[in-house]
Amino acid sequence: MNTLKGKTLFITGASRGIGLAIARRAARDGANVVIAAKTAEPHPKLPGTIFSAAEEIEREGGKALPLMVDIRFEEQLRDAVKQSVERFGGIDILVNNASAISLTGTLETPMKKFDLMFGVNVRGTYATTQACLPELLKAKNPHVLTLSPPLNMKPKWFQNHVAYTMAKYGMSMCVLGMAEEFREQGVAFNALWPRTVIATAAINMIGGQEMMEASRTPEIMSDAAHAILTRDSRTCTGNFFIDEDLLREAGVKDFEKYNVKPGAQPLPDFFLD
Numbered sequence: 001m002n003t004l005k006g007k008t009l010f011i012t013g014a015s016r017g018i019g020l021a022i023a024r025r026a027a028r029d030g031a032n033v034v035i036a037a038k039t040a041e042p043h044p045k046l047p048g049t050i051f052s053a054a055e056e057i058e059r060e061g062g063k064a065l066p067l068m069v070d071i072r073f074e075e076q077l078r079d080a081v082k083q084s085v086e087r088f089g090g091i092d093i094l095v096n097n098a099s100a101i102s103l104t105g106t107l108e109t110p111m112k113k114f115d116l117m118f119g120v121n122v123r124g125t126y127a128t129t130q131a132c133l134p135e136l137l138k139a140k141n142p143h144v145l146t147l148s149p150p151l152n153m154k155p156k157w158f159q160n161h162v163a164y165t166m167a168k169y170g171m172s173m174c175v176l177g178m179a180e181e182f183r184e185q186g187v188a189f190n191a192l193w194p195r196t197v198i199a200t201a202a203i204n205m206i207g208g209q210e211m212m213e214a215s216r217t218p219e220i221m222s223d224a225a226h227a228i229l230t231r232d233s234r235t236c237t238g239n240f241f242i243d244e245d246l247l248r249e250a251g252v253k254d255f256e257k258y259n260v261k262p263g264a265q266p267l268p269d270f271f272l273d
Contacts, residue, residue, distance in 0.1 A: 003230065006031070007229075008031070008034065008084065008089070009032070009092065009093040010084055010095070011094075012128055014033065014035040014053055015035060016200070016201055023053065023056075024222065025219075025225070027057040032088045033062050034067060035053045036071065037053070037069065040068045049066075050068060065087050065088070071098055071128050072124055074130075090138060092136070093144075094143070094144045095145045098128075099147065101117070101206075102161070103161045103164060105160060106162060109163045113163070117167040118170070121170060125170070133182075137182075146192075150172065150193065150240035150242075151169055151176070152273065172240070176238070190236065190237060191241065192225055196244070196266035197269050200218065213264055214260075216258040220244070220258040224246045224247055
């Protein structure tokens with residue numbers, strides 16, 4: 001299977017960035033995409049809403065269902081899953097993309113920011129997966145893909161932003177545990193993380209134009225996600241994939257096409273030695 005045609009994807013945080021890129025790639029196959037995100041009104045600093053994302057997905061050839069969802073609240077998730085099933089008949093794939101970031105030390109991280117990262121990254125990933133699982137268990141070739149890093153316990157990945165690292169690793173621990181829990185039922189749980197910094201609105205806010213120009217486009221992540229989600233769920237689970245490594249194994253040789261600035265050397269991302 002090398003197509004997502006007719007599949008229904010439930011993607012959190014799909015109004016912009018990597019989530020939207022994954023949605024657009026699936027749409028080119030003719031997939032159905034549920035855009036579960038918070039942004040219904042234009043944000044002053046961040047591009048895209050659930051409605052503009054839906055327009056892009058439909059222009060690419062897919063079908064879209066934009067739903068305003070805060071994944072910290074299980075009643076909103078239950079309602080979103082219900083609407084997804086009513087519209088598309090089920091859910092085949094969940095992409096846990098939504099994430100909050102604050103690269104701050106212990107004294108510089110207010111508890112409100114700590115709670116946001118744990119509420120979205122850890123609780124949100126767990127709650128969304130829990131809400132979608134009854135449908136995934138009925139699906140043919142069900143996948144859960146979480147955008148989180150391999151678990152790397154070296155102190156350097158904790159020392160400057162311990163709260164963020166714990167929150168991202170919480171997402172990865174969901175992958176680790178659920179892959180084994182649902183292995184026999186045939187639901188695949190995998191993680192995907194970029195080798196380099198990816199040009200998103202969050203990166204622009206952190207590092208500005210200079211960091212953006214030393215980044216790769218979200219399309220490298222969407223191509224890698226597509227390669228995972230079209231695999232057999234019973235034989236592809238429990239993996240912590242790195243986008244570049246996965247695509248090299250799939251035969252991709254030209255990575256220059258993913259550079260924001262031609263000829264630039266992309267910056268390495270966090271959590272990878």
